[in-house]
Amino acid sequence: MSRVVSLILATLLCLIPLAHAKAEDAAQIDTPMVLLKGVPFEVTVTAALPDESSVFLQLNGQTFESRVTEQVATFSGLTADSDSIIRVTDTAGQQLVAKEVPAIAGWLSVVPAVLAVAMAMLLRNVILALFTALVFGGWLLYGLAPAGLFKSVLDSANVWAVQAVTDIEHMQVIVFCFLIGGMVGIVSKNGGTMGIARWMSGFIRTRKQTQASTSALGIAIFFDDYANSLIVGNTMKKISDTMRISREKLAFLVDSTAAPVSAVLLVTTWVGFQVGLIADGVEKIADYQENAYGIFLNCLAYTFYPMAAIAFVFMVALTGKDFGPMLAAERRAFHTGKTLSPGSSNGEEGSPEERELDPKPGVPLKAINAVVPMLVLIVATIIGMVYTGWYSPDRADDSLREIIGNADAFGSMMWGSTIACLAAFFMTLWQRLMTSEEITSAWFTGARSILLVIFVLSLAWSLSAVNDALHTSDYLILALGEKINPYMMPTLVFLLTAFMAFATGSSWGVWGIMMPMILPLAWAVMAFNGMTADESHMHIFYACVAAVLSGGLFGDHCSPLAESTLLSAMACGCDLIDHVRTQMPYALVIAGASSVLGTIPTGYGLPWWVAYPLVFGALYAVLAYFGKSAEEPWEQPAKAAATKAS
Template sequence: MPSRKGRRWRKPQCLMMLLSLCLLWALGGLAQAASEPELITPDVILQGVPFELSVGGLDEKPDLRLNDQPVILAPGEAGQWNAESLELTQSSNRLVLLDASGQPLLSEELTAIPAWLSLIPAIVAIVLALVFRQVILSLFIGILLGGWILHGMDIRGLVGAFGDSVNVHVLEAASDSEHMSIVLFCLLIGGMVGIISRNGGTQGIAQRISRVIRGRRQAQTSTFLLGLAIFFDDYANALIVGNTMRAITDKMAVSRAKLAYIIDSTAAPVSAIMLISTWIGFQVGLISEAMSNIADWNESAYSVFVSAIPYNAYPLLTLAFVFMTTWLGRDFGPMLRAERQAIDGGGRRTSLSSREAIVEEAEIVTKPNVPIRAFNAIVPMLVLAGITLGGIYATGVAALGPGEHDLKDIFGEGDSFSSMMWGSLTGCIVALLMTQAQRLMSMTETAHYWFEGVKSMLLPITILMMAWALANVNDALQTSDFLVAALGESLNPAWLPAVIFILAGFTAFATGSSWGVMGIMMPLVVPLAWAVLEQNGMAGTAEGMPILYASVASVLAGAVWGDHCSPLADTTLLSAMASGCNLVEHVRTQLPYALLVGAVALVFGNIAVGYGISWWIGLPIGALLLLGVLMLVGRRPEPHTEVATKKAIAE
C-alpha cells in the first residue's frame, strides 16, 4: 500500500505528463495545420482583367489546375507559390489543387463579374451629384452600390453593403494616416482663419489689397499670381488663397465660381510642375519604382521628372488659360452666367443658390469695434508657410542623411503631411498669441471663434471623407486595373502619350484621386511604354525618348485633368470650400474650361509629340488656339462692368 506521501508525489507527476501530452498534441495539430495547403485568391475578379493568386503551405511545387488547364506557378516566400497574370473569361470557374498522385487536395469555385461593373459606382455617384446637386447622398449611393457589387448583388448582399458603407469603407478612409493629416490640416487652417477673420486681420489684408485693386481684372489677376506664389503644396494653396482673396473678389463683384476656378486651376498644376513642391517626392519615388525593372535605362528618376516637365501640356496650358481669362475678363458658358449674376447683384450673393445656405451660415465676419490690422493675418500666414517649408526641408535632410544634397532632392524627400500639420498648428498658436497680446478678444472669445472656424470645415471634410471611401470601393473593385487592361493592349508608339493621358484622366475622374491614379498607373505605364518602344526599335533613341518622357508626363497631366473635371476630387472639394462656392456649381462652371484645355493639350501636346512635333512648337500653337477660342466665344460679363464695380466699391 503506497504511502500518502508517495501518492502526493505521483499526482503532480501525472498532471505534468498529461499536460505534456496535451502540449505535444496541440503542437502536432498546429504543425499539421501549418503544413496544410491553402489557396489565396482575390476577393473580386473581373472578367478579362489579369489577377494573381497564391498557394501556401507547400514546400514542393504543387499541381494547380484552372478549368482543367495547368497554372504556371513561381516560388515566392517560404512555402508559397504564386501565379500572375491569370485571366477569367467566363463567370464560373473551378480551381483545383492536386497532390502527387493526381488526387484533389483543395478546390474552389472562382466567380468573375463583368469588368464594366467596376465603373458603375463612380459613374452613378458623379451623375447623381451633377443632376440632383446632393453630393453627400450621391457619394453614399455610390459607396452602397459598390458594396452591393462586392457582396454578390443579391438581397442579403444589399444588407451587408449597407452595414459596410460606414463601418468598413468610411472607417478605412478615416483611419488612413495621410487622410487624417489632411483633415487635421484643414481643421487647423479653419481655426486659424476663424481667429484672424474675427480679430480684423483678413479684413486688413482686404483693405490693403483693395487700395491697389481697382477692378475685376486686377482682383482676378492678383488671385492668379498669389496662386502661383503658394507653389509648395496644392492643399495649402487652395486654403490660403481662397480665404485671403474671397472678401476682395466679393467686393469686386467676381463670382465665387470664378474664384473657385482660379484657385483650382492654379493649385494642382503649379504644384505638379514646380521643381520644389510636396508632389515631387511622390512622383520621383513612383518613377524610380517603375524604372527599377528596366535594365537598359540608367537615367535618374529626378532627371526623368525634370525632362518630362515640358511635356505636361495640360497643367502648362491650364495656367496659361487661367491668365487669359483673368486678364481679358472674358468668359463663356455657365461661368459667364455666374459672372453676370455676381455683377447684377453687386457681389456674390446672387451667384449663390439656396442650396448654399450652409456655406453662408458658416461664414465668419470681423468682430465689431476691433481695430483693422493686416499684420494680424499676414504674420500667421507667413508662419504657416515658413514652418511648412522649413518642415519639408528638415525632414528631407533627415531622410537623405549626412552629406551635401541639392535643394530639389531635399524637398523631394520631405514629409509634406507632417510639415503641413506643424505649420497649421503653429499658425493657430501665433494667431492666438497675437490676439491676446493686443487684447483684441478675451481667451474665451478667441477659443470660441477658433472653434467656429473649425466648424466651418466640417461639411467639406464630410464630403472629402465620403469621396475617399468611394475611392476605397473603386480600389476593391479594381476600377483602375480594368481601365488599364481595356486600353493597355497593342498600342502604336505614336499614340502612347495620348492613350495614357485619356486613361489617367478618366480614371481620376471616376475615382477622384490624382495621387491614387499616379500611384497605380506610373509603375504600369513606364514599363509598358518602354516595351512598346523597344518592340519598335525606338527605346533609348532620340526619336523614342520624347515619347517616353511624354508618357511619364501624361500620367500626371491626365490625373490633374481628371481631377479638374470630377466632383469627387479632393482639390475640387477644397477649392470650392475655400472659395465658399457650391461644389456642383464649381464643377459645372469649370468643366467646359477643363474640357477645352484638355482637348487642346491632347492634340497639340500628347498627339503632337507622338508624331515627332517638338513641345516648344506644339505648346505655343495650343496656347494661341486657346486665346483664339476665348476671343471668339468669350464675352465680358457686363457691358457696364466699371459702373457695377464702382457701385460695389461704394457699398
C-alpha cells in the same frame, strides 16, 4: 483506473483531427476576394516548408507547381471562368490549405466607377453616388450572393471606411486639412485676411488696377479656394462697383484665381487631397519607386489648363478687353453704372458663409496677422521637406528634385500647418484681439468647413480600395491596354475627366474616382508599348496625372453645380446663371488652347517649356483679335433699337 486511461485515450483521439487542422491552418493562402473571369490573377501561399521544396495548386482540374522561397510560394498568371475552389498540397499530396473564391464577369469590375459617375450626374449628389457605388462594389466582392448585399452595406463603414481613415497617410491628410481649415478660421476672425484686402485696396486708382488687384489678391489667398472666393469677392465688391466693373466680371476674376491657384501651389488643402489620391494610384503599380509628392511636382509642368486660366485672368485684367457675353456685361456696367444684370436674383445681403468669415467686431484689420501664419506655413513645410528628403535613405543624389521627391510630404505639411496654427493663435492672443476661447471657437469654425471635404475624401478612398480589391485596373489593362494610343492618352483623360466634373459639379469626387484608376492604366499602356524602361517617355505618365487634375478643374470651373462656382457668384453678389453664362466662353477658349497647343503636342514629345508660350500666345491673340474695351463708345441696345425704329 481504467476510466482514467479511457478518458486520456478519448482526449488524444479528439486531438488528432485538431492537430491535423492546425497543421493545415499553419498554411495561409492569399487570393483575390473575387475572381474576374478570363483575367489573370495571382495566389500567394505561406507555409512552414523548406526552401526549394515544391507546392502544388489545384484549380478547376489543373495543377500548377511553384517553389518555396523563405516559406512563400507564388502562383502567377492563373485564370478562371467560374467559381473555384483553390487547393494547395505538398509533395506528399497532403492538403495544406483550401479556399473557395467566387467569380464574376470582368466587365462588372468597372460598374462601381461607372455607377458613381452616372448617379452623380442624375442625382447631382456625389456623396450618395460614391456610397452607392461602394456598396455595389462590396456586393460584387461577395459574388453578388443575396446575403452579400446586406454584408456589403455593413462593410461600407465597418471595413472600407475604417481602413480608409486609419491608413497612416490618409490620416495625415485628414489632420492636415483640419489644421489648415482651423488656421483659416483664426486669420479670418482676427481681421488678418481682410487686412490684406484693405491694404491692397489703397493702391487702386483705375478699372484695370482694380481687376489686377483682385487677381493678385486671389493668388495671395492661395491656401483654400473657399476662403479665396468668399474673402476676395466680398472685399472687392464695393471697390469694383465704384469703378463700374460688372459683377459678372468680378465673379470671373475670383473664380479663376480660386480653384486653379489652390490646385497648383505646393502647400494647400487641395494638394494634400491630390497627393493622397496619387499615392493610392501608385500603390497599384508594381515596382514603381517615385513617391506621390514627387509625381505631383513633375505633373505640374503639364497642368496647362489651370496655368493658362491664371495667365488669362491677368491678360483680361491688364488689357481691359473682353469678348462675348462678358463684353456686354462690362459695357452695361461702365456706361450705365448697373453692375448687376437686370432682374438679378442676388442683392447686397451677405451670405451665411460670408458672415462666418467676418472679422470679430472691433478688431483692427492688420494684414500681418494673416501674412505671418501663411509665411510660417510655407517656410516650415519647405524646411520639413528638405530635412526629411535630405535624410531619406532613398536619396540617390543631392539634387533638389531628388531631395524633394524623397521627402516626407505629409509629415512636413503637418509640421507646417501645426506651427502656422500656433503662430496664428499666439499672435492673436498676444495682441488681445480675441480671448483664448474665441480663438479656439474660430479654429473650430474653420475646421468645421473641412468636414464635407473629409467625408468625400473618405468615400473616395473607400471606393478606391474596393476597385483595387475588384482588380478593376487589371481588367481595364487587359481590355484597353493594347488599343489606346499612348501619345493621345493625356488628351483623352482630360476630356473624359472634364465631362465628368462638369456633369457632377465636383472635381474632388471625380478625382477620387479617376486618379486611382488612370495611373495604373497609363502605366500599363506605356508598358504595352515598351515605354516604361525609357525615361524619355515618362512625360506621358506625368501628363496623364496632370490631365486628371486639369480636366477636373475645367469641368468644375464651368459647372453651375460646382461649389466653387456657387461660392464665387454668391460672394460677388452675382446671379449664378449670369456668372456661368459669361465665364463659360472664356473657360472653353482656355481649355481649347491648352489641349490643342499643350496637352496634345506634349503627348507626342514637344517640351512643356515650348508648349506654354504657344498656349499663352494663342490666348493673347484671341483676346487681342476678338476683345474690345468696355470703355469705348457704345450704343446701348435699347437706344439702338429705337434709332432703327425711327
